[in-house]
């Protein structure tokens with residue numbers, strides 16, 4: 243029986259595993275770089291070290307029975323050596339291998355027949371030294387841009403992405419014209435990049451999916467996510483058109499089965515104006531789009547992750563309510579304020595749960611907490627509730 247779970251990463255995702263761990267009688271041991279990272283407060287033991295420090299992970303392994311991830315910015319080659327020595331990782335390192343580099347991830351998804359936006363690498367491989375400055379030739383060579391540089395111009399906007407270490411939109415740039423493209427490529431010299439078509443999506447969606455050690459798969463309801471400046475602001479859990487939900491679920495099942503994943507993944511999706519669902523990105527861990535599951539579902543995404551990695555049967559993912567809204571509380575200033583007043587006002591809203599991550603520093607765009615409101619009826623106006631929450635949280639300008 244697995245009793246101690248090591249978690250690489252100590253941010254809010256690891257912190258939110260705390261109550262599920264307690265419920266299941268599991269101790270969490272965390273590897274994270276800063277003593278004031280949220281999960282340090284709930285960890286049984288902490289190894290203070292960088293995420294990619296595999297020597298520290300060897301130390302972490304001494305304190306736990308299995309290791310899982312809340313952050314995928316790891317050094318997979320170095321971790322593979324530990325796995326070869328018998329350290330158990332869930333999800334397995336082989337399932338992470340095709341996903342950590344956004345270009346490899348797109349290629350993998352395409353290879354297994356999942357729908358993705360058109361894409362190309364600029365530098366051929368993340369291990370290749372990119373040839374600065376990126377020439378027009380390199381872009382033109384890609385099938386995305388047949389028709390030469392004119393072909394590119396006719397495709398604006400396009401999207402440039404850093405192949406690794408992007409999060410919360412840091413590492414994603416929407417490029418609107420030739421001038422912006424040249425300026426950005428100059429600025430990003432030396433980084434391996436992915437370029438892709440801009441998808442004029444109708445909505446962004448996401449789905450959480452878990453797979454157990456016995457191959458059981460459960461999905462959570464597909465949700466709509468809304469991003470502002472490429473950062474998730476709010477999530478609406480409401481009923482979707484059956485065809486949309488079926489496409490999202492089919493994608494989730496295919497991915498988990500092909501990779502034989504043990505754990506939980508978040509899948510970010512685009513819904514095109516034609517009603518087709520495309521995969522934007524796979525998060526091989528719990529995800530912001532699944533935070534609603536803490537209050538709105540029988541089993542949260544955090545409990546599900548622990549169940550999967552500990553070899554327990556998966557829990558029931560069903561909703562406890564008809565619909566829900568989750569709003570991120572993003573920093574809007576540099577401050578050490580704990581925003582008690584705003585948090586108290588939010589907590590007074592009906593059927594509302596405030597989760598505050600206990601970060602000591604606020605910075606613009608930083609995820610400081612989130613709020614979930616449960617709705618009795620799928621017809622209830624979630625958008626109005628999100629507006630009320632944001633009106634309390636953000637200072638009026």
Ligand code: ADP
Nearest residue numbers: 401408409410411412414439440441469472523
């Ligand atoms: P991150 O890894 O930082 O979350 P993403 O690749 O998910 O980065 O991009 C962040 C946001 O940027 C997306 O949620 C979406 O709003 C926008 N975006 C990313 N790729 C595209 C695209 N190909 N077309 C249109 N918008 C995009």
